[in-house]
Amino acid sequence: MSISRRSLLKGAVVAGAATALVGRAEAREEVEPRPDAVGMLYDSTRCIGCRACVTRCKEANSLPYDRTAEGIHDAPTDLNSNTKNIIKVWTAGEKSAFTKQQCMHCVDPSCVSVCMMGALHKEGEGKRDFAGEKKGTGVVLYDKGTCVGCRYCQIACAFNVPKFEWFEAFPLIVKCELCRHRGDPKKEGPLAIANPACCEACPREAVVYGKREALLAEAKRRLAEDPKRYNGLIYGEKEGGGTQVLYLAGAGVTFKQLGMPELPEESSASFSERVSHAPYLHGITPIALYGAMAFVIRRNKSKEEASEHHGEGK
Amino acid sequence: MSDHDHPRAIGGKPFDPLMKTLLAIFGVSAVVMVYRFFTGVGPVSNMTDGFTWGIWEPVNVVVFTGIGAGAYGVALLCYLLNKGKYHVLVRPAVLLGAICYTLGASSIVIALGRYWNSYWLAVPTMWNLSSALLEVAVCVLSYVAVLWIEVLPSVLDGAAQSKSSAWSQLGRTWGPLLAKAMPYIIALAILLPTMHQSSLGGLLLIAGPKVHPLWHTALLPTLFLISCLSMGYGAVVVLTTILNLTWKAKHDQRLFAEMSKVNAGLLLLYVVLRLGDIAIHGKLAYLGFNGYTLLFVVEIALFLVPAFMFFSPRVQQNKGRLFGAALLTVAAGASYRVDTYLSVYRPAPGWDYFPSFGEIIVTIGMAAIGMAIFIFISRMFPVVVVETRDHSHAGSGRVLTAGSR
Numbered sequence: 032m033s034i035s036r037r038s039l040l041k042g043a044v045v046a047g048a049a050t051a052l053v054g055r056a057e058a059r060e061e062v063e064p065r066p067d068a069v070g071m072l073y074d075s076t077r078c079i080g081c082r083a084c085v086t087r088c089k090e091a092n093s094l095p096y097d098r099t100a101e102g103i104h105d106a107p108t109d110l111n112s113n114t115k116n117i118i119k120v121w122t123a124g125e126k127s128a129f130t131k132q133q134c135m136h137c138v139d140p141s142c143v144s145v146c147m148m149g150a151l152h153k154e155g156e157g158k159r160d161f162a163g164e165k166k167g168t169g170v171v172l173y174d175k176g177t178c179v180g181c182r183y184c185q186i187a188c189a190f191n192v193p194k195f196e197w198f199e200a201f202p203l204i205v206k207c208e209l210c211r212h213r214g215d216p217k218k219e220g221p222l223a224i225a226n227p228a229c230c231e232a233c234p235r236e237a238v239v240y241g242k243r244e245a246l247l248a249e250a251k252r253r254l255a256e257d258p259k260r261y262n263g264l265i266y267g268e269k270e271g272g273g274t275q276v277l278y279l280a281g282a283g284v285t286f287k288q289l290g291m292p293e294l295p296e297e298s299s300a301s302f303s304e305r306v307s308h309a310p311y312l313h314g315i316t317p318i319a320l321y322g323a324m325a326f327v328i329r330r331n332k333s334k335e336e337a338s339e340h341h342g343e344g345k
Numbered sequence: 346m347s348d349h350d351h352p353r354a355i356g357g358k359p360f361d362p363l364m365k366t367l368l369a370i371f372g373v374s375a376v377v378m379v380y381r382f383f384t385g386v387g388p389v390s391n392m393t394d395g396f397t398w399g400i401w402e403p404v405n406v407v408v409f410t411g412i413g414a415g416a417y418g419v420a421l422l423c424y425l426l427n428k429g430k431y432h433v434l435v436r437p438a439v440l441l442g443a444i445c446y447t448l449g450a451s452s453i454v455i456a457l458g459r460y461w462n463s464y465w466l467a468v469p470t471m472w473n474l475s476s477a478l479l480e481v482a483v484c485v486l487s488y489v490a491v492l493w494i495e496v497l498p499s500v501l502d503g504a505a506q507s508k509s510s511a512w513s514q515l516g517r518t519w520g521p522l523l524a525k526a527m528p529y530i531i532a533l534a535i536l537l538p539t540m541h542q543s544s545l546g547g548l549l550l551i552a553g554p555k556v557h558p559l560w561h562t563a564l565l566p567t568l569f570l571i572s573c574l575s576m577g578y579g580a581v582v583v584l585t586t587i588l589n590l591t592w593k594a595k596h597d598q599r600l601f602a603e604m605s606k607v608n609a610g611l612l613l614l615y616v617v618l619r620l621g622d623i624a625i626h627g628k629l630a631y632l633g634f635n636g637y638t639l640l641f642v643v644e645i646a647l648f649l650v651p652a653f654m655f656f657s658p659r660v661q662q663n664k665g666r667l668f669g670a671a672l673l674t675v676a677a678g679a680s681y682r683v684d685t686y687l688s689v690y691r692p693a694p695g696w697d698y699f700p701s702f703g704e705i706i707v708t709i710g711m712a713a714i715g716m717a718i719f720i721f722i723s724r725m726f727p728v729v730v731v732e733t734r735d736h737s738h739a740g741s742g743r744v745l746t747a748g749s750r
Binding site: 189 | 382383384385386387388392393394395397398424425427429453456457458459460462463465466470471472473475476477478479480482527528529531532533535536539540543544547548549550551552553554555563566692693
């Protein structure tokens with residue numbers, strides 16, 4: 032009994048060595064919004080639900096039209112592998128509000144944190160060099176060449192944005208890339224980087240494209256100008272470490288009702304990396320542990336052989 | 346331990362009715378797997394963008410490797426803590442581990458959408474070190490290799506005893522060389538599972554908004570590490586008891602009772618950490634009359650019941666009761682893992698999931714081929730230590746502790 036208790040203790044110490052330090056979090060720098068980051072501002076109070084943005088998104092991204100089993104033509108109910116952008120409506124009695132969903136282009140995205148080979152990456156910050164990618168825009172781009180289709184991005188994304196082509200033998204992950212391919216280098220300012228079709232299509236400027244800093248200022252201006260119109264908050268300024276797509280909602284409407292998850296200020300990526308990296312101490316722990324174990328095991332073996340040699344058996 | 350603990354090839358007819366049944370089950374699942382490569386994952390599964398891993402990741406990878414962690418647990422006791430008496434368990438545990446991990450890794454290939462891009466995993470400059478899944482993938486693949494190297498001594502032993510002189514020569518040349526390298530391989534065989542089993546828990550840290558608060562905690566890596574050990578020790582007792590019933594494998598009740606006391610400690614440690622963590626973080630409020638509480642209570646009970654059973658002399662002295670308790674520890678770890686990955690995972694309101702026939706048959710087929718491989722190798726090579734009064738097997742592989750295999 033005493034032996035097993037001792038071995039249990041020793042076993043626990045050895046086995047737990049790598050994780051025992053979990054509580055003592057290693058500093059992982061919070062990712063700040065990049066100064067040149069671009070994004071969108073969606074104002075639910077201006078949206079009339081015309082869905083012009085949904086159609087123009089499909090055209091701009093050459094996405095096939097969606098069809099339900101009942102044969103309803105191109106009326107998707109959610110984001111899917113044919114739909115990178117969607118307008119939804121929330122209703123409660125007389126009240127209703129429109130909402131828009133697409134990639135939030137997070138400041139510190141979960142999908143980028145979990146992607147094994149950097150298939151999902153911030154523009155210009157991936158694992159491979161891509162011609163024409165400009166660092167600092169913060170647009171989350173997809174590289175099908177390094178994606179293994181593990182779908183961890185779908186688990187990690189709090190907004191359930193990345194979609195998978197379930198019925199393809201050679202499937203892709205599909206998500207909004209802020210129409211970066213529509214950017215025109217000849218133009219000035221943000222339009223040189225990208226040019227989201229949804230923003231171009233919107234007849235009421237319910238969704239506008241620009242630099243995140245400028246959009247944040249614009250959101251604040253609108254809140255200050257007409258405080259009774261809004262619920263007074265800007266979703267995406269801090270939520271989940273901040274997003275590059277910002278939301279305004281009408282008075283009496285919560286962002287949760289518009290389908291946005293309630294997130295803490297620390298990004299999920301930061302929390303996860305902080306906890307998982309802590310015990311590794313920048314790679315020292317595994318090497319030290321390996322060396323120590325190899326030493327002990329070899330010593331045990333020599334002792335064993337010595338006792339065998341002297342014919343003592345065990 | 347006596348000098349008579351020689352593992353022996355079991356021999357016998359390879360294609361008995363059990364083997365035929367196992368292969369038939371695998372055959373059906375193989376059809377589904379091949380079909381999947383032509384049509385995509387959608388047609389054979391009920392996986393959706395919400396429940397994107399279905400049961401393949403939670404069961405085929407997370408549970409199978411938990412069962413396979415017996416190799417890790419026994420290696421810890423036998424080599425690191427130098428408890429030579431556990432040596433009889435090493436070869437079956439390592440073979441079980443090698444098979445479970447291989448099945449886990451192959452299941453992933455079936456589940457991966459763009460499997461042909463996996464070759465990038467071999468290029469370290471492409472690694473995103475922030476990704477828990479990358480750590481799991483690289484670690485598990487290396488560990489599969491390490492486990493099969495650990496199985497090699499059985500094969501080389503078998504070869505050394507072979508009547509063919511070429512085989513015999515091969516076994517005699519490479520056996521001792523491998524024995525020299527073994528300590529360094531075993532150290533790796535302990536380090537790698539320590540890393541990736543905790544990372545399997547760490548995988549879900551980032552899914553905080555989706556995993557129920559009773560399960561989502563910074564202790565996920567620690568709890569997954571403990572649960573793999575408890576599952577592993579349980580699985581070794583279960584396996585060896587079954588081998589005893591079928592092939593008269595050596596069954597040392599006292600040894601099992603002792604190992605199970607270690608396991609009891611692990612099970613209790615898990616419960617203390619789990620409950621303490623919930624209490625400290627003020628999550629007790631989530632307990633109430635709901636399905637999550639039921640899952641939680643069942644889980645804790647599955648950990649507690651075998652822990653107390655292992656301390657009871659009535660269980661320690663009885664083969665059947667100890668077997669039952671060991672089976673419960675496997676169930677405990679499996680339920681914790683499936684709950685965390687699936688039962689309490691809610692991507693957003695409106696998503697629902699129940700596995701399809703195709704998903705289930707692939708999982709069962711993988712388990713079946715695993716058993717078939719175990720039986721085949723045990724019949725061909727000296728893996729299992731058989732109860733014997735016969736002392737004439739002087740030529741068969743002598744078992745030493747501390748990596749001298």
